[in-house]
Amino acid sequence: MGLQILKESFEPQEYERFSKRLKESLEALRQVLERPGFGVGPRTIGAELEMFLVDSAGYPLPVNQQVLDQTTDPRVTVEIDRFNLECNLRPAPLAGRPFTAMRAEFESALAEVRRAAATQGARVAVMGILPTLREVDLGSRAMTGMPRYRALSASIRRLRGDTPFRIVIGGEDSLTLEWDDVTPEGANTSLQYHLRVDPADFARMYNAAQLATAPVLAVSSNSPFLLGRRLWDETRVALFRQAVDDRGEPQPGVPQHGRVTFGHGWARQGPLELFAEAVALHAPLLPVLSSESPLAGVAGGGVPRLDELRLHQGTVWSWNRAIYDPSAGGHVRIELRALPAGPTVVDMLANGALLLGLTLGLSEQVESLLPGLPFMCARGNFLRAAKEGLDAVLLWPERYAPSPRPVPALELVERLLPVARDGLVGAGVEAEEADALLSVVEARVRARTTGARWQRKMLARLEAQLPRPDAMAALLERYLVHAASGRPVHEWPLD
Numbered sequence: 335m336g337l338q339i340l341k342e343s344f345e346p347q348e349y350e351r352f353s354k355r356l357k358e359s360l361e362a363l364r365q366v367l368e369r370p371g372f373g374v375g376p377r378t379i380g381a382e383l384e385m386f387l388v389d390s391a392g393y394p395l396p397v398n399q400q401v402l403d404q405t406t407d408p409r410v411t412v413e414i415d416r417f418n419l420e421c422n423l424r425p426a427p428l429a430g431r432p433f434t435a436m437r438a439e440f441e442s443a444l445a446e447v448r449r450a451a452a453t454q455g456a457r458v459a460v461m462g463i464l465p466t467l468r469e470v471d472l473g474s475r476a477m478t479g480m481p482r483y484r485a486l487s488a489s490i491r492r493l494r495g496d497t498p499f500r501i502v503i504g505g506e507d508s509l510t511l512e513w514d515d516v517t518p519e520g521a522n523t524s525l526q527y528h529l530r531v532d533p534a535d536f537a538r539m540y541n542a543a544q545l546a547t548a549p550v551l552a553v554s555s556n557s558p559f560l561l562g563r564r565l566w567d568e569t570r571v572a573l574f575r576q577a578v579d580d581r582g583e584p585q586p587g588v589p590q591h592g593r594v595t596f597g598h599g600w601a602r603q604g605p606l607e608l609f610a611e612a613v614a615l616h617a618p619l620l621p622v623l624s625s626e627s628p629l630a631g632v633a634g635g636g637v638p639r640l641d642e643l644r645l646h647q648g649t650v651w652s653w654n655r656a657i658y659d660p661s662a663g664g665h666v667r668i669e670l671r672a673l674p675a676g677p678t679v680v681d682m683l684a685n686g687a688l689l690l691g692l693t694l695g696l697s698e699q700v701e702s703l704l705p706g707l708p709f710m711c712a713r714g715n716f717l718r719a720a721k722e723g724l725d726a727v728l729l730w731p732e733r734y735a736p737s738p739r740p741v742p743a744l745e746l747v748e749r750l751l752p753v754a755r756d757g758l759v760g761a762g763v764e765a766e767e768a769d770a771l772l773s774v775v776e777a778r779v780r781a782r783t784t785g786a787r788w789q790r791k792m793l794a795r796l797e798a799q800l801p802r803p804d805a806m807a808a809l810l811e812r813y814l815v816h817a818a819s820g821r822p823v824h825e826w827p828l829d
Contacts, residue, residue, distance in 0.1 A: 339482035344489075344621050352621030352642060355628070356613045359643035362628035363658065364606055366637065367533050373665040377761060378530045379432055379690060380425035383440065383682070384523035384675055386459040387417045387451055392810040394464060394471045397454045398478060404450035409443050414483050415476045415520025419447060419458075425528065428690075429762025433683045433771055440679045459814060461785065462557025462570050462674030463521055465793075465806040469561060472517045482620070486649070487516045489619040493580040501576045505558075505565035505721075519577040521560060522570040523675040527686050528657065528667045529693060536656075537601040539693060540608070540668055542700045543654045544597065545707070546692035547672050548715035548728055549750060552743035553775060554685040555723040556674040556785030556823075562802055564793070567723030567786040570674060571716075574651065580619070591615045594651040596713045600704055605666045608656040612647055619649045637664040653716065668693070672716075677785040677813070677823040684774035684822070688747075688754050691768065695750075695757025706737030719743060723786050744779050751776060774822050781824040788823055789813070795828060 366372055389395040396416030413420045421443040426435045448458050477483050491514075501511040501518060511518070531539045555567035566572055575594040591598070593616055601607065624641040631638040639660045647655065657667040670693070673685050696703070711729045718726040728746055729738035741749075751772055758768040778784065792812060796805035816826045 339480075339485055339620055339622055341622075342481050342485040342488060344485075348621040348623075349618055351623060352618045355623060355642045356618070356646055359628045359638075359640045360606070360610055360613060362632045362638050363609060363640060363643065365632045366664065367604065367606055367666075373533045375530070375532075375665065377428040378425045378528075379428050379436070379686075380528040381423045381436060381439075381686065382420055382526040382528075383423070383443070383460070384413055384418060384420045384525075385444075385447065386461070386464045386523060387419060387454075387456040388459050388464065388466070388810070389455065389457070392459075392466045392807045394467060394476075395454070395456045396471075396476060397451075397456055400454050401447070401450045401456060404453045405446055407443070407446045409439075410447060410450070412478050412480070413520065413523075414478060414486075415472075415517055416478050417471070417476070418478070418520050418523065421447065425530070428529075431764055431767050433687060433763075433767055436686075437679055437683055440682065444679070457814065459810065460523070460817065461676040461813065462523060462555075462568065463560050463573075464810070465559045465789065466803075466810050467521055467561060469511075472513070472521070474515055474517070476517045476520065477515065485620055490516060490578060490580045493582065493617060493619075495582040497582050499577060499579065501573065503560065503563075503565045503569060503572045503576075505563065505569075507563035507565065509560060509563045509565060511561070513577075516578050519574060521577075522557070522574050524570065524671065525673045525675050525682050525685070527670040527673070527690060529670065529690060530665055530667045533604055533666055535697070536604040536666060536668070538697045538700050540601045540605075540654065540656070541704060542696035543668055543670055543689075543693040544600070544712055545696050545700065545703065546689055546750075547654060547670070548712070548719040548726075549743055549746050550685065550689045550692065551672050551716065552719035552723055552726045552728070553688070553747050553779060553784060554673055554681075555720070555787075556676050556789075558786040558789050559793070559806065562806065564790065566721045567784070568674060568720035571672070571720035578651065580617075593649065594653075596653050596716050597709070599709050605656040605658065608652070609643060609647060609658070612650040612652075613643075616646075616650050618646055620645060674785070676817065677788075677826075678817050678820055680771075680774060680820065680822050681785070684771045684778075687758060687768060687771035688751075688775050691754030691756075691758040691772070692750055693757065694761050695753035695755075697757075698760075702733065703731040706731030706733070711738055723784060724782055744782070747775065747779055774824075778822065778824040783824040783826075785823050788826055788828070791828055
């Protein structure tokens with residue numbers, strides 16, 4: 335988030351000063367981005383992986399701070415709920431064998447978390463939503479005991495006029511839930527990839543990422559259950575939007591924009607417009623000021639930290655988000671936020687290879703593709719992919735009218751695999767590495783199996799003999815055993 339949060343409530347003048355600083359930061363960012371050569375350099379990738387801590391019976395175990403105290407690994411940190419942890423992997427060059435390096439990072443980080451967790455009687459579950467999660471596991475006692483999380487929850491509630499959060503999700507079953515804080519957001523765990531790009535390439539890369547997200551999500555889904563209900567294949571998408579929604583009662587004639595968003599249109603210029611949009615559309619939640627004067631820093635030839643702008647951007651959860659990083663001379667990245675955690679390291683690497691490869695590959699043709707796909711269709715694709723997974727039919731731009739045209743997600747992913755390969759290899763990834771991971775996706779498509787589909791089928795088998803809560807617990811145990819094997823999910827048996 336850029337700044338440490340040490341207080342939980344704020345005065346009106348603090349919001350005013352913070353808003354003024356945001357305007358100054360946007361101007362500072364504009365000037366920095368106009369500098370010749372700023373942010374130009376080799377492409378790199380990084381990742382963040384969130385996970386659950388569970389007890390011996392498979393239920394959430396709220397001991398993240400105690401687990402963190404048992405490790406000195408700087409990659410490990412806490413998340414919003416006390417049963418969540420996150421690992422921030424070290425960035426690596428994209429050229430060469432980046433996924434081999436990332437696999438080692440994933441495996442070493444997970445091994446260290448598992449070691450530290452075991453000291454507290456905890457196990458680690460890497461999946462989008464924990465099937466054993468209960469309402470009793472949420473609420474104020476579940477929130478990690480840090481001021482930033484309490485302040486975030488209180489600020490969102492303030493903007494909502496203290497109306498409760500209302501979560502409504504339909505699927506095979508339906509869920510309606512009213513809640514008083516943001517702890518349902520901790521029911522989600524995700525895998526986020528970061529791609530460093532040159533500022534001049536940002537708009538076309540970002541638009542390509544927006545195009546790529548829906549088909550990749552359809553073939554990567556791993557979150558079909560919430561609180562005992564069978565919902566979307568990627569229920570996280572619906573839950574996250576509602577769990578941190580700062581919009582109160584609708585006001586006639588006044589548009590309101592949710593903080594969790596797929597976006598509002600294709601990028602036209604670059605990262606500045608996305609930061610400016612976040613500032614214009616969303617009120618500050620955490621108005622903490624740093625000692626830096628952004629414009630003075632730029633005037634002196636330095637690279638400003640832009641702490642306030644980074645903090646604000648961290649409270650606007652675009653599924654693909656612009657990132658400004660002042661370290662090592664400064665650069666910009668695209669944070670690809672839509673993928674779920676799990677099921678295995680090889681699955682997560684395959685998902686990343688497909689998403690990053692498509693972002694790179696589609697960027698070469700994106701200017702000719704966008705006229706054939708209105709942005710509202712791209713947003714619709716994202717929601718259909720989240721809801722229906724492999725069964726989704728997506729609209730895809732065609733070079734000749736009429737465009738767009740409906741294409742089944744499975745067919746579309748097969749069509750796009752060569753584009754992803756070209757994108758990876760063209761960026762310097764060794765062909766053997768790209769082929770190995772994309773072949774995992776190809777096999778998954780042919781088996782018509784994702785983490786979500788495996789979980790649905792397994793629940794149906796178990797529920798024929800067990801009550802649903804017991805079936806969910808038994809499902810999780812089988813999931814953990816198969817995940818520990820390292821075999822990709824399309825090879826998992828249904829036993």
